[in-house]
Amino acid sequence: MIYKNYPMVSRVVFGRGSFNQLDEILAPNRKGRNAPFIFYVDDVFKGNHWLTSRIMLSYKDKIIYVPTKEEPKTSQIDQMVEDIILEFSELPSGIIGIGGGIVMDIAKAVSLMLTNKGESKDYQGWDLIKNPGVYHVGIPTISGTGAEVSRTTILTGPERKLGINSDYTPFDQVILDPELTKDVPKDQWFYTGMDCFVHCVESLNGTFLNSFSKTYGEKAFELCQEIFLSDHLSTKEAQDKLMMASWHGGMSIAYSQVGVAHALSYGLGYLLGVKHGIGNCIVFDHLEDYYPEGVAMFKKMKEKHGIELPQRICADLDEHQMNTMIDVALSLEPLWENAVGKNWKTKITRDTLLELYKKM
Numbered sequence: 001m002i003y004k005n006y007p008m009v010s011r012v013v014f015g016r017g018s019f020n021q022l023d024e025i026l027a028p029n030r031k032g033r034n035a036p037f038i039f040y041v042d043d044v045f046k047g048n049h050w051l052t053s054r055i056m057l058s059y060k061d062k063i064i065y066v067p068t069k070e071e072p073k074t075s076q077i078d079q080m081v082e083d084i085i086l087e088f089s090e091l092p093s094g095i096i097g098i099g100g101g102i103v104m105d106i107a108k109a110v111s112l113m114l115t116n117k118g119e120s121k122d123y124q125g126w127d128l129i130k131n132p133g134v135y136h137v138g139i140p141t142i143s144g145t146g147a148e149v150s151r152t153t154i155l156t157g158p159e160r161k162l163g164i165n166s167d168y169t170p171f172d173q174v175i176l177d178p179e180l181t182k183d184v185p186k187d188q189w190f191y192t193g194m195d196c197f198v199h200c201v202e203s204l205n206g207t208f209l210n211s212f213s214k215t216y217g218e219k220a221f222e223l224c225q226e227i228f229l230s231d232h233l234s235t236k237e238a239q240d241k242l243m244m245a246s247w248h249g250g251m252s253i254a255y256s257q258v259g260v261a262h263a264l265s266y267g268l269g270y271l272l273g274v275k276h277g278i279g280n281c282i283v284f285d286h287l288e289d290y291y292p293e294g295v296a297m298f299k300k301m302k303e304k305h306g307i308e309l310p311q312r313i314c315a316d317l318d319e320h321q322m323n324t325m326i327d328v329a330l331s332l333e334p335l336w337e338n339a340v341g342k343n344w345k346t347k348i349t350r351d352t353l354l355e356l357y358k359k360m
Helices: 018-029 074-088 101-112 187-202 211-229 235-254 260-272 276-284 292-302 320-328 333-340 350-358
Strands: 011-014 037-042 062-066 094-099 136-140 154-156 161-165 174-175
Touching: 011 018, 018 094, 018 136, 018 174, 037 101, 062 101, 074 101, 074 154, 094 101, 101 136, 101 154, 101 161, 161 260, 174 235, 174 320, 187 211, 187 235, 187 260, 187 276, 187 292, 187 333, 211 292, 260 320, 260 333, 260 350, 276 292, 320 350
Parallel strands: 011 174, 037 062, 037 094, 094 136, 136 174
Antiparallel strands: 154 161
């Protein structure tokens, strides 16, 4: 048996106010006055001096605000890389992503594509990246996606929605400051939190499960129950715990894999532009046949927090559109193998997926 020698984030700092240490963390990694730090920041923070005033710019450093209404596209990454190459005479000292999963995935992808030739769509898949990216830092401002710890960066390309999965993708440094999540809207908090919950359910029920991934998955699952079903947590406790649940959930799938919900959610994301967190919720709501206990608990959480999911988003899709989503979902073979086993192709048919999409 061959065991995967997975990389992890090499440095992480956790704690309220730890964002204030950003300048001293970055300083030793500066390569010169012509090699800037580039900060990709969720544009929800534009004009938010509480956060941006703490980003210390020197020399040619630059803040770029990133709109997050849509998931990142390969064409968007290619344009960002080209902009950097045209504007600066040297490679950046570092790429820093400050935001949710979208912004962190953008930071990871730009870092990789600055040192790997070609277009980002050519690297969608597993272990296609050949060269280490430039130094990159992840700073989540919302918890649940696990993007801060994962070895993938999810991109929508011309043909599919699929991550750049590689040993060079994980961040070199992560700053986990729960204070940064204080203004997250309730619906968004729930959807990204459920992304973490689904990570745990799919990992813990998968055929790839092992003691390493199980240890992280069980802790994240326990934290999610506490956060979303308990009446006794203070807001600060909930913020701290969800940030750690996100980390542990991400670690769980790093050494195993996700499953049915993520595969089908990628189809929704590719065709309809449904964002990842809410897409997972829409799909997971209909997966009793695969994860009965997890779905029952999810419905309790949804009811407790008064969450109304969009209904009938696939109702008016034609045959070609349905087939497009099914093609995207079926292309994610490792996810199906984890969910159903090596003989998954005998159990998961196009009709199976069509019936599931029709419910959504």
